[in-house]
Amino acid sequence: xxxxxxxxxxxxxxxxxxxxxxxxxxxxxxxxxxxxxxxxxxxxxxxxxxxxxxxxxxxxxxxxxxxxxxxxxxxxxxxxxxxxxxxxxxxxxxxxxxxxxxxxxxxxxxxxxxxxxxxxxxxxxxxxxxxxxxxxxxxxxxxxxxxxxxxxxxxxxxxxxxxxxxxxxxxxxxxxxxxxxxxxxxxxxxxxxxxxxxxxxxxxxxxxxxxxxxxxxxxxxxxxxxxxxxxxxxxxxxxxxxxxxxxxxxxxxxxxxxxxxxxxxxxxxxxxxxxxxxxxxxxxxxxxxxxxxxxxxxxxxxxxxxxxxxxxxxxxxxxxxxxxxxxxxxxxxxxxxxxxxxxxxxxxxxxxxxxxxxxxxxxxxxxxxxxxxxxxxxxxxxxxxxxxxxxxxxxxxxxxxxxxxxxxxxxxxxxxxxxxxxxxxxxxxxxxxxxxxxxxxxxxxxxxxxxxxxxxxxxxxxxxxxxxxxxxxxxxxxxxxxxxxxxxxxxxxxxxxxxxxxxxxxxxxxxxxxxxxxxxxxxxxxxx
Numbered sequence: 001x002x003x004x005x006x007x008x009x010x011x012x013x014x015x016x017x018x019x020x021x022x023x024x025x026x027x028x029x030x031x032x033x034x035x036x037x038x039x040x041x042x043x044x045x046x047x048x049x050x051x052x053x054x055x056x057x058x059x060x061x062x063x064x065x066x067x068x069x070x071x072x073x074x075x076x077x078x079x080x081x082x083x084x085x086x087x088x089x090x091x092x093x094x095x096x097x098x099x100x101x102x103x104x105x106x107x108x109x110x111x112x113x114x115x116x117x118x119x120x121x122x123x124x125x126x127x128x129x130x131x132x133x134x135x136x137x138x139x140x141x142x143x144x145x146x147x148x149x150x151x152x153x154x155x156x157x158x159x160x161x162x163x164x165x166x167x168x169x170x171x172x173x174x175x176x177x178x179x180x181x182x183x184x185x186x187x188x189x190x191x192x193x194x195x196x197x198x199x200x201x202x203x204x205x206x207x208x209x210x211x212x213x214x215x216x217x218x219x220x221x222x223x224x225x226x227x228x229x230x231x232x233x234x235x236x237x238x239x240x241x242x243x244x245x246x247x248x249x250x251x252x253x254x255x256x257x258x259x260x261x262x263x264x265x266x267x268x269x270x271x272x273x274x275x276x277x278x279x280x281x282x283x284x285x286x287x288x289x290x291x292x293x294x295x296x297x298x299x300x301x302x303x304x305x306x307x308x309x310x311x312x313x314x315x316x317x318x319x320x321x322x323x324x325x326x327x328x329x330x331x332x333x334x335x336x337x338x339x340x341x342x343x344x345x346x347x348x349x350x351x352x353x354x355x356x357x358x359x360x361x362x363x364x365x366x367x368x369x370x371x372x373x374x375x376x377x378x379x380x381x382x383x384x385x386x387x388x389x390x391x392x393x394x395x396x397x398x399x400x401x402x403x404x405x406x407x408x409x410x411x412x413x414x415x416x417x418x419x420x421x422x423x424x425x426x427x428x429x430x431x432x433x434x435x436x437x438x439x440x441x442x443x444x445x446x447x448x449x450x451x452x453x454x455x456x457x458x459x460x461x462x463x464x465x466x467x468x469x470x471x472x473x474x475x476x477x478x479x480x481x482x483x484x485x486x487x488x489x490x491x492x493x494x495x496x497x498x499x500x501x502x503x504x505x506x507x508x509x510x511x512x513x514x515x516x517x518x519x520x521x522x523x524x525x526x527x528x
Contacts, residue, residue: 005470006465006466006467006468006469006470006473007461007462007465009470009473009474009477010078010082010083010465010466010473011461012477013078013082013473013476013477013480014075014078014082014083015447016477016480016481016484017071017074017075017078017480017484018075018443018447019440019443020071020484020487020488021068021071021072021075022439022440022443023436023488024064024065024067024068024071024491025068025072025143025193026192026193026196026197026435026436026439027061027064027193027196027197027200028061028064028065028068028139028193028197029139029140029143029190029193029194029196029197030193030194030195030196030197030198030200030232031057031060031061031064031197031200031201032061032132032135032136032139032197033136033194033197033228034057034197034198034201034224034225034228035054035057035058035061035132035136036129036132036133036135036136037224037228038050038053038054038057038220038221038224039051039054039128039129039132040129042054042125042129043125043126043129049216049217049220050220052217052503053217053220053221053503054132055120055503056217056498056502056503057201057221058116058117059498060200060495060498060499062113062117063491063494063495063498064491064495065109065113067487067488067490067491070487071484071487074480074483076098081466081468081476082465082466082468082473082476083454083464083465083466084465084466084467085463085464085465085466085467086454086455086459086463086464086465088167089167089168089459089464090159090167090168090455090458090459091167092167092168092169092170093152093156093158093159093168093169093170093176094149094152094153096170096173096176097145097146097148097149097152097176097177098145098146098149100145101141101142101145101146101149104141104145105138105141105142105144105145106142108134108137108138108141109135109138109139109141109142112131112132112134112135112138113135115128115131115135116128116131116132116135119131140190143186143189143190143193144186147182147185147186147189148176148177148179148182148186150182150185151179151181151182151183151184151185151186152176152179152182152455153450153454153455153456154181154185154250154251154446154450154456155179155180155181155182155246155250155251155456156168156455156456156457156458157172157175157176157179158170158171158172158173158174158175158176158179159171159172159176161350161353161458163330163333163334163343163346164337166334168455168458180246180249180250181246181250184239184242184243184245184246185243185446187235187239187242188236188239188240188242188243191232191235191236191239192236192435192438192439192442193439194228194229194232194235195229195232195233195236195402195406195435196435196436196439197228198225198226198228198229198232198233198406199225199229199402199431199432199434199435200432201221201222201224201225202221202222202225202226202229202405202406202409202428202431203428203429203431203432204221204499205217205218205219205221205222205225206218206222206424206425206426206428206429207429207499208502209222209418209419209425210422210425210426210429213502214502214503214504215419217502217503219418219419222409222413222418223413223418225409226406226409226410226412226413227410227413229402229406229409230403230406230407230409230410233399233402233403233406234403236399237399237403240399241297244297244298245297245298245299245300247298248298248299248306250456251449251450251456252306252307252312253309253312253381253382253383254383254388254445254449254450255298255306256306256307256308256309256312257309257382257383257384257385257388257389257449258388258389258392258445258449259271259272259294259389260272260275260277260284260385260386260389261294261306261308261309262282262283262284262308262309262310263308263310263311264305264306264307264308264310264311265295265305265306265308266305267295267299267301267302267303267304267305267306268292268294268295268296268299268301268302268303268304269292269294269295269298269305269306270289270290270291270292270293270294270295271289271290271293271294271297272284272287272288272289272294272389273288273289273290274286274287274288275287275288275389276386277385277386277389279382279384279385279386282309282310284389294306309382309385312381312382313378313379313381313382314378316355316377316378316381317374317375317378319352319355320352320355320356320358320359320374320377320378321374322349322351322352322355322356323349323352323353323354323355323356323357323358323359323366324356324359324366324367324369324374325345325349325356326345326346326349326350326352326353326356327353327356327357327366327367328345328366328367329342329343329345329346329349330342330346330353331367333346353458354453354455354457354458354459354460355377355457357459357460357463358377358380358381358452358460359373359374359377360460360462360463361377361380361460361462362376362377380452381452383448383449383450383451383452384448384451387444387448388444388445388448388449391441391444391445392441392445394437394438394441395437395438395441395442395445398434398435398437398438398441399438401431401434402431402434402435402438405427405428405431408424409424409428412424
């Protein structure tokens with residue numbers, strides 16, 4: 001059996017590198033659209049202040065873009081390093097969107113990044129603006145393909161297990177691309193990135209106004225950020241509801257764990273506003289509930305019931321027992337491919353093969369598992385409820401706070417009173433980390449909430465890891481942490497440096513006119 005410490009270390013390494021990487025990605029996703037809006041205003045008005053704004057915010061975008069690339073490339077190598085069996089098992093499907101992201105979206109980004117920074121003197125104003133908009137499109141395409149891959153892990157459509165090759169194989173590229181979970185994750189994630197970009201511009205502009213510096217740039221930037229941020233944060237709320245509805249359809253255990261809903265309630269279910277989940281007792285203490293709210297949000301109906309954790313565990317037991325049968329039939333097929341009876345039995349139970357594989361954590365051969373093993377495997381389908389419960393509520397709290405912040409910023413910008421409210425400028429400045437906190441918690445909910453699956457219902461996480469020594473994973477984990485920490489320090493240093501320099505570092509330098517030559521005359525007044 002696989003050393004489970006290797007699995008946990010591999011999970012820790014991927015989680016740490018992913019969280020580092022996603023410190024940079026959301027900012028680039030949102031900031032480039034704000035830059036594109038600013039450059040469009042520059043092209044329409046011809047005012048140099050807007051060009052200066054594009055160059056200033058563009059420099060900060062470029063720093064984060066470089067860091068995002070550096071931290072993102074190493075993540076893909078981990079699939080071969082630490083998740084070799086996962087790559088073998090689903091590489092035909094999972095590799096497609098990753099390959100498209102690398103060949104199309106990333107190269108599109110890289111090309112237009114070069115044109116953006118080095119094309120000011122070589123392109124016309126309109127041509128450079130078009131480049132900026134295409135750069136914004138490229139960043140979103142990169143996110144699209146990555147989230148298609150991630151969405152497939154959450155809802156593995158367009159694929160089937162082939163007993164001949166013992167691998168998952170692609171059956172419909174269309175279904176993979178238009179997976180409802182992927183689409184919901186994409187729009188929700190990029191909208192969160194837009195909020196991050198808007199908050200960054202709002203906070204840095206507030207810093208300048210508090211210092212009494214660069215007022216022309218700060219006021220204009222805050223106005224753009226307030227409008228763009230308000231639209232984006234409202235989109236996050238609406239699209240988050242859609243993402244929750246998708247979870248109801250495809251990941252019932254994740255939803256039940258987020259809500260710490262141990263028992264199945266009568267429809268429509270209540271939303272737990274506050275509580276202290278207890279994994280050992282399987283109940284939630286000191287609950288404060290809002291009647292009907294969860295049922296209306298999660299099912300958009302009054303009569304659809306949401307199953308609780310305990311009922312889902314009972315359902316998992318039945319699927320695990322079916323998976324035992326599928327696994328036994330599969331072993332017979334491996335010995336004799338002409339065994340038609342085994343092929344028929346496997347076809348009847350193949351949808352539950354993944355659940356049968358959960359037993360391999362406790363026994364080498366799932367067909368020998370006892371009722372006790374089935375019970376243990378069923379309990380494994382419950383993720384860590386308290387962390388999901390609180391992560392979701394803090395994330396939502398941050399989102400609602402940002403709705404109020406951007407709403408008030410929009411009001412002040414419309415009234416041209418951004419410089420009057422010093423308390424608001426301080427709140428805007430100190431709110432800078434808020435979108436990052438919400439995003440990191442959102443990824444925790446999304447990824448930890450689907451445990452114990454690396455591919456929902458298909459492949460348990462512990463089976464996907466490579467057969468490597470614990471010391472090797474420790475070595476690479478420490479190496480990644482040191483390398484990424486150094487990159488983060490460099491990123492913060494460069495950001496602070498250019499923010500302190502301000503937009504004057506990017507002002508157009510006007511050529512100095514030569515002084516006119518003096519006319520030399522003789523004492524008699526004759527010109528020489």
